[in-house]
Amino acid sequence: MLTYLYKIPLPVHHKDEKSKMKKLRVLMLGWEDQPILNGGVGKACFHLAEAMAKQVELTMIVPQADHIALDQHAEVVGLNSLDLTEVKQAPIAKTFERFATTHRVPAALFPYEDPNVYYTGGAQEEEVELDEETVSSLENTAAPTEAPKAAETTFSDGKPEIKIVSGAKGTMNFEVIQFARYAARLASHKQIDVVYAHDWMTFLAGMEIKTQLKVPLVVHVHSLSFDRQVGEPLGWVYELENKALHEADMILTVSERTARMISKRYGVSAKKIKVIYNGADRVAPSAVTSTKRKQVTFLGRLVAQKGPLQFLKVAKQVLKKDPEVRFVVAGHGPQYEEAQQMMRRLGIEDAVTFTGFLPPAQAEALLKNSSVFCLPALSEPFGLAALEATQAGLPVVITHQTGAAEVLPEASVADCNDTEGLAEHILQLLQDKTLRKKQVEANQRAVQKLTWESTADQIMESLHHVLLLQEQN
Template sequence: MLGWEDQPILNGGVGKACFHLAEALAKQIELTMIVPQADHLAIDQHAEVVGLDALNLAEIKQAPVEQTFERFATTLRVPAALFPYEEPEVGQGYTQHSSELQDKVEVVNQEQKGPYAQETASQPQSAAAQGQPQITFAKGAKGTLNFEVIQFARYAARLASHKEFDAVYAHDWMTFLAGMEIKIQRKVPLIVHVHSLSFDRQVGEPLGWVFELETKAMHEADLILTVSERTARMITKRYGISAKKIQVVYNGADKAPASPVVSAKRKQVTFLGRLVAQKGPLQFLKVAKVVLNQDPDVHFVVAGHGPQLDEAKLMVKRLGIEESVTFTGFLPPAKAEALLKNSSVFCLPALSEPFGLAALEATQAGLPVVITHQTGAAEVLPEASVADCNDTEGLAEHILQLLENEELRRRQVEANQKAVRQLTWGSTADKVMESLHTVLLLQD
């Protein structure tokens, strides 16, 4: 299993989903999970978790195979500066050949920008000297992740060349390159699990090599798992993949017991998530303005961090709602849960959200949820209040109704909590296992 994050080293929902899936799958199969960085105590003894940060990468040699990674490296270019949960910044990319770029990268300390800079800043700078680099970073403000993806693929393929296994299971585009190479080397089926697409992250305008990598991987994969029917339809329409190759497997929910329905007395509406275009934080503020025009006592909380934070703060000033909006920044899980339990309504006005785990977490915390038709979680929350992402008035009306009508709140929360109880990570893992068995039988 190839992942990009491992708890507690998390930057988004993909890491959380991979962790819980690995934990559940490890009870049924022998599982090796390869990630760039790992907390080796996070998953119990049933699984082997390999973090490349804990290895002497210089000592990892490729086992003899018929074809090597270099065949792959000579066919790909790295034209854009990309992060896994952010939009690419056109014009900051590189155009040299990837093998030429490899000669120009070097290990730098964790003050450089990277997906784990915040969590690993306290690590000693001597790690590289001890032969334990993180995935190496290129110099510059951005443009590092493309190098990291290529390096992850190289070292993951080397590690896999020494192991016996039946299938390779890759999560999202950051691991697809590694998955394809391992499939070719070891002649095993490739399963790719799509948690989001370029069409989501760039809101309908995919650019650069990530879109091409997604397309190549999904055509090469023996099976594609998606987190929602919405994502499955997008793959069929945008990537030309047969629907017969795609299986929808909804995300699970944490084991925590559901909380009682939260009262609306406080009148607090919360957005919890990364501040990126696809999740609609700016739309949340526009909705807030409409609500406040009708009920000035409502307070709005924006919890999370991301590239739209500064723009969101400017919008609050421009809309004249500074006194009614609080920005919390990134919140660890315990504080995020506490925030939800002190709120009245959860609102995720996403423009393109494949699933939306935060909507399930809010439901478990006892909150009614207001989401959009463009959110995958709408498929599993039968009583969510739903409107189109561009329907600012409609979203605001939903919020006002939920703040004013206690019976509506109770009915919605109880129905959604009942639905969420069926969404366990164990049942998700069972569906993944059924799909894996089907693929393996076809290989025989």
């Protein structure tokens, strides 16, 4: 791995020196209202905020999602009889208020939607004009729609806080502009040292706050247009990413693969890119799972970049040599119907089960009852599910296009288009108990070193480094 290309020499502090350092005031622009809707990235943002709050004065600004949006993004389409209330209501322990000052703004931001067909909640859209200043940071932006009406309460100091939104929803680009507007309004009443923004939905807000408060901007890239569109991206999301990556004072990425892509595809200097791998939940690793059931599982959103269609092609190859193997596709997403059609076209419907969305507890139970985890991703910046599968005692089969391959030393890896190679890995792991044990135990040792606390420490060093550079300039 070309790790040295993206390493930034950061100041080294002894424990006593750290205790004397100024406690940073960090404004974090988060991903979702509660970490239950958007898979790995929402989970990563939550755990990073939780760990960082022990070291900084942390303020969170996150989008507010309404019940219609929650229903849409937690659709249960499979065989399981799940109660949607499990999805709508996150437990108290999983809310940001537990460790950070949290403000919500009226924008229903769901990062994996197609901006051109964004959810409208059934409301009639009306086109209105926005002033040039509002949209100056976006190029090729489609006409937004009427702004939702927001009810305001007050801070203890009498300043406005946005809490409730009602009315029509617009296109995704409008929601991003809404988020930027209100986030900047909230930030104007804060004293912060650095703004820390996660992925393209929050980049416009981050740039606006940087300009307004004259503080450095650190962006954390979990996914790029090149990943989500699996090809050559066009349109305003790519333009927004490109502008933000150049405007940012530092870029954090979840893998070397993403760092190289930013440098190559966006023309950003590698000197301001730092790789910081995601952490993993602190859980005791499970024993190596059994192969009695011969069950291979895919767990994730059903979107092109994660390769659910590839998974079915791999299943077809496996079944040619071992018809007793069963396959589970767990998750929801825009490729659900297409995946079912492909399953029938391949003639493997008797061997494949679609579960729909699974809450965390059920997803964990599924993994522990499986034999092999397979993520044949076409372009996956990291892939937290591969780490979760490892902790559950599964050997993992992933692609060279998956960032998690950089941290799982014994994962079985093949190219995303090599369905026969991926199938051979699966068959080998189902047949060779010694290989299964060796792979799982080695990967579990590696995962135990990846904690959210260590990830947060690296982020903290990066934030201090950015402020140091600002002082020097």
